Amino acid sequence: MRTIDLRGRDLSRSELLGLVPRAAVDAETAVERVRPLVADVAARGEAALREQARDFDGAEGHALRVPEETIAASLADCPPEVRGALEELVARLRRGSAAQVPAEQVTRFADGAVIRQRWQPVSRVGLYAPGGKAAYPSSVIMNAVAAQTAGVPSLALASPAQREHGGSVHPAVLWAAALAGVTEVYAIGGAGAIAAFAHGVPSIGLDPVDVVTGPGNVFVAAAKRVVNGLVGIDSEAGTTEILIIADDGADPEFVAADLISQAEHDEAAASVLVTDSEPFAAEVLAAVARRAPRTRHSERVRTALGGPQSAVILVDDLATAARLSNAYGPEHLEIQTRDDESVLAGITDAGAIFVGGYTPVSLGDYLAGSNHVLPTGGTARFAAGLGAHTFLRPQQIIGYDRAALAEVHAPLLALAAAEGLPAHGEAVSARFPSPGPVAGEE
Template sequence: MLNRTDLRGRVPRPAELRATLPRAEVNVDAALHQVRPVVEAVRDRGVEAVLEYTEKFDGVRPATVRVPQAALDTALAELDPQVRAALDEAIVRARAVHADQRRGDVTTQVADGGTVTERWLPVSRVGLYAPGGLAAYPSSVVMNVVPAQEAGVGSLVLCSPPQAEFGGLPHPTTLAAAALLGVDEVWAVGGAQAVAVLAHGAVDTDGSELDPVDMVTGPGNVYLTAAKRMLRGIVGIDSEAGPTEIAILADETADAGHVAADLISQAEHDTLAASVLVTTSAQLADAVDAELERRVAKTKHTERVDTALRGPQSGTVLVSTVDDGLKVVDAYAAEHLEIQTANAREDAARVRNAGAVFVGPYAPVSLGDYCAGSNHVLPTGGFARHSSGLSVQTFLRGIHVIDYSEAALREVAGKVVALADAEDLPAHGEAVQARFEGDAR
C-alpha cells in the first residue's frame, strides 16, 4: 500500500537523502498572495473585514468577535463528563511536565564588581490558536494554554473558527477546554483573519476593545501559516506549521498491527499528512501493508486516510541496519518519531532530530497527542533539525542585565578600546574613556 524506497546497502549523503525521502509539499509563498488582501483589509477596516471574511470562509457571521462569557460557562456545564475527566487528566500531566521547564534568573560574576544577570520574563500578551476545520481540537487548547500559563503570561486570548452548526461560536468542546483552563477571552475567528486581528487589534461590534497581542502560537492550515509569515515582526510567532507527520523506525521485532495503527492515526488528520515507516525488515513492511489494507477499510475516515497513505508524502524506506535507519530518521527530522526496535530505549537515545520521540511499543504518538504530559505542538517539515516544540521557553524572553562598578569597567577599558578601534568604531571606545577623563588631569 505504501510507496517504497529501497536504501539497503547504501545511505545517501544528507542533501541527497533529504531530497529522496517522502515529504509533503506545501508552498506557503504561493498562499501569500491570497492571504495578503485579507491581512491588509483587517488592518485597515478592523472587525468589519474580519466578519466579512469569516462569513465568506466559515459560512457564518457571529454577532461579535469575542465569545460571551455565558457561552463559555454553558459549554463547560454541558461538557460530557468523560471528556471533562480526560481533559482534567491531560491538564494535570501537562502542568507537571511544563512546570519543570521554567527557568530561573542566573547571575554570573564576570569580574570583581562586574556581573551579568540573565532575567527570564514572560511575553505580556499572547494569542493562541486552536484549529476547527475537519475536527475540534480541545487538546490544542491545553497544549497552547498550559505552557503559556506556566511561563507566567499575564494575558491570553484564544482564537478558534466559528461554526455555523453552533450558532457562530467555536466548537463547544473547544470553549469548554478554555473555560476549564480559566481562559475567559475567546474570539470566534479563524484562519488568516485571526492572525491579522491578533496582530493589529480592533474594536468589536459592541464597542469593546480587541487588544493586539505580542505573540501568536498554534497550528493551522497553509493560509494561517502564510499570515504568520507575513506578520512576523509585528508579532512574534512560534513556528510555521505544515501538515502533520509520523516516522516509525522499526526492526523485525515490531508488531505490524501496532505500526499500521499508528501510521493510520496520523493519516487521519489530513489528506496531506505524512506517514513514513523506516525498517530493516522487508517482511515487516509487507505485513504492515497487509494490516493497512485491512484497517484502513474499517476506520471512520477511510477516504482521508487512504489518500494520505497513498500520497507522495508517505511511504516505506528499507534500510540494512538500525544504524542506517537512525541516519534516515535524523535526515527526515520528523514531527513525531516512534522507535519500535529490539533496543528501543538505547536507539532512541541516539536520535538527534525529532520534534518528539516515542519509545517502544507502549508509547504511541496518540498518547503524546493527549495525555503523555508532553506538548503536541511540534516542528514539521524537517524543522526539527533546528527548532523545538512549544514549551514554557516559547513564552519567555531572556534579558541580560549588566551591572559594573567603576573599578570593574576601568579594568577592562583598554580592551574595549582596542576592539572598538579594530572595528573602526572609535566612538565606542571614547564612550568608555569619557568615564575616566579626569584621570589624565
Template sequence: MISRIDLRGRRLSRRDLLETLPRPELDVESATAAVEPILADVRSRGAAALRDLAERFDGVRPAHLRVPADAIAQSVAVLDPAVRAALEETIRRVRAVHASQRPVGHTVQVAPGAQVRQRWIPVRRVGLYVPGGLAVYPSSVIMNVVAAQEAGVGSLAVTSPPQRDNGGLPDAVVLATCALLGVDEVYAVGGAQAVAMLAYGADGSEEVDGSVLCEPVDVITGPGNVYVAAAKRLVRGAVGIDAEAGPTEIAVLADATADPDHVAADLVSQAEHDPLAASVLVTTSVELAGAVESKLVDRVQATRHAERVAQALSGPQSAIVLVDDLDAGLDVVNAYGAEHLEIQTADAAAVAERVTSAGAIFVGPYSPVSLGDYMAGSNHVLPTGGCAHFSSGLGVHAFVRAVQVVEYDADALREVAGKIVALADAEGLPAHGEAVSARF
C-alpha cells in the first residue's frame, strides 16, 4: 500500500535528499493557463461572472453572492450544541495563542535628538478563503479570522464555495462559525474566482446598496486547491498572499519506542484530506515500519474515505523512509520541511529542538496533528511543499506591516550633515547631499 525508501548505509547530501524524498505532483504553472481567463472574466464582469462560474464549477447558481445576514444568524440557531461548544473552545484557545503574537513597537535613540521608531500597522482589509471541496473547513474560518482580528484588521471578508445542499450558500457550519466570530461579510464564491473577487473587487448593484458587491482587499490568506494556488500566484503583487498552499502533508519521525497504531492513525488522518495528500514515516526501526504497514491495512479498510486514503498512501508522495539513526532521520525531515511534523521518539522534546524546517512540530505521543487542526491553539494554515524552509504558518504577522518613523531635530541632523554629503557625493548623487546642506 505504501512504498519504502531505504536510506540505511547511505548519507545523502541535501541535494540528493531533495531529489529522493517523495512529493505530491502539483503543477501550479500549468493551472495558471486555466485560471488567467477566470481572473480576467471576474475583473471585467463582476457579479455576473461569479454567478456563471459558480454554476460551471460548483453546480449551483447562487441567488445571493453575499450571504444575507439572516442566513448567517440562522446558521447559529440550528448549530449542533456539541459542535458549537467545540468551535467556541477552539476560538478561545486560538485567540489566546494569537493574542501573544502581537508585535510590540520600539524606539531607538540613535543620538541626542535623533530617534527611529518602528510601528506595527495592521493592513486595512483582508480576504480570507475557506475551502469547500472534498471537505468543509469551519476550523479554517477560525484560523484565518482570529489571526486577522488579533492583528487589529478593521475589515474582514470571508469567502467559501456555494454548496448545492445548502441552497447555494456556503456550508452551514462555516456560516455559523463566521457568526460566532462576529464576521458578517461572507460570500458564496469559491475557487480562483474568489481570489479574483478579493484581489480586484467586483461590482453587483443587485447585491448591496450602490454598485459594489465586494471591495478589493490588501491581503488574501487561506488554503485551497491547485487553482486557488495558481490564482494567488497571479494576483500576488496586486495584493499580498500568505502562500501558495499545496496538498497537505505529514511526516512522522519515529524510533522503536513509537506505537505503530498511533503512527498509522496519524498517517491516515492526513491522507483523508485528498488523494494527493502526503504521508511520510521516517524511522530507525524496521520492526516499526512493518508494524505500521500492517496497521495501515486495517485502518484504511475501516475508515470512511477508504478509497481516497488508499490512493494517497499508495501515491508517489507517500512513503516509509528507513534511516540508520536519529541524526540521519533529522537530516531527512529537515530536508523534507513538512507542513506537519510529528516527533514520536524517546526524548522527543530534545529531538524536536533539533528540527530546523517544519510548518508545525508536534512533540510526543499525545500531540497528534489532529490536535493542531482543531484545538491546540496553534494555527493550522501552514506552508506545504517544502516552503517551510523559508516561510511560516499563518499568524498575526501575516496581517501587519512594520513602518519606520524617523525623527531628527536640527542639531542631530547638523551633526551628520557632512557625512551624508560625503556619501552622496561618493554615490554620484549630489542632490541628496544638497537636500541636507540646504537646511543649514
C-alpha cells in the first residue's frame, strides 16, 4: 500500500476532494458499451437476453425463469449452518428495516385544515444479485427484506445464469430467495437484467418494475444509469471501499484484517487507512504484509491494496481525518480510536459507520441488522444506503373544509394575481358565490 503524507498542510475541502485515492473508472465508456445492450433487450426481449447469456455467461438453452418449485426445493441442499445464519440475517434485518418506515404524520393548520403525510411503497421492484466472482445470498436478503418491510407487494429477482448449474442461478441465491419469500426469480445477468426489469419481457412473464436495486459490476451500474428515469434506481453501486480512521490506541491486527477483508472482493476494491500516527501506520502495514499472503484470495488482495485506490494517509490530527473522510464519502467507514464518539461527531458523509474495534465491516455485511447495499465512489456525500425508505414515497394528502378555505381566500387571491395566474384564484372564488367570504363562515 502506498503512503500519502498530508501532515503540515492546511487543505481546503476542494483540495481534499482532489487528493483522496480513487479507482480509475471510466463510467462514460461503460455507459456507451451497455447502451446498445439495453436497447436490444427493449427491442427484442427474450432473444436478446439469450444471446447475451451465451456471450457473457456461457449459458444456452436454459429456462430464463426459475420454476417456483425449484426455488423451494433448493433448501434441501442448503447446509444447516448456512440456513441458520441466513434465517438469523432475515430476522435481524426485518427489525432493523422496520425502524426505517416512518409513521403517518398529521399537520393541522386550523379546524378543517389538515395535511396528512403518508409513506407509500412502490408497486413492483426488480432486485439484482451479482454472480461473478462470488454469489451473494446476503445481498438477496438485504434487498428483498427491505422492500418487503416497506410494503412492496411484488418482487422480482435476477441473477446471472451459471453454466456449471445448468443455466440456473447460483444455488446460494435460490436459498436466500426461498428464505426471504421471493418466488419470481430469473436467470438473467448484467446489463440485460437491468434492461429486462425496466422494459419487461412478456414472453417469460416478466412485467416492468418501478424501481431497480442491488449491487453489481461497473456494467450493471452503467445500465442503471441508462434506465434511470424510466424506472427509479437505488444507486450506481460500484466496487466496494473501506476507510478506517484509527489512532495508536487501535489494534493494528484488527485494522489490517479489516483492510484485507474488503480488498478480497475485487482487484479494484479500495482500502484506505487514515491515521495521525506514523508508527501505528507502520505496524498496520507490517500486519497486512503478514496476513495478506495467507488469505484465500491473496492475489486479488495484493492487486487491490497495491492499486491507486488504496493508501495509508497520514494526517496531523483526528479532526483532519474526519474532514478527509467526509471529502472521500466512504461506503464503509470504521472508527477505531481512543475517543470514537468525538471522531464520530465530526463525520457527516458515509454510507455506514462502524464504531469501535469490535464492529468490523464484515459484521454489517452479514449479521449486524443494518443493510450492506451502500453508496460507493464518493456518492455517500449525497446518497443513502439501501433501506425500507428506498421503496417508499412521501405523499401529502390535503383536506380543507369550506370555513378553512375561506380563511385563506384573500391571501391566495393576492398570490395568484402576483404570479399572473388569475384562474388559480378564480377556482377558489367559485366556491364562494357571495361578493367575498367571511373568515370562519359556515
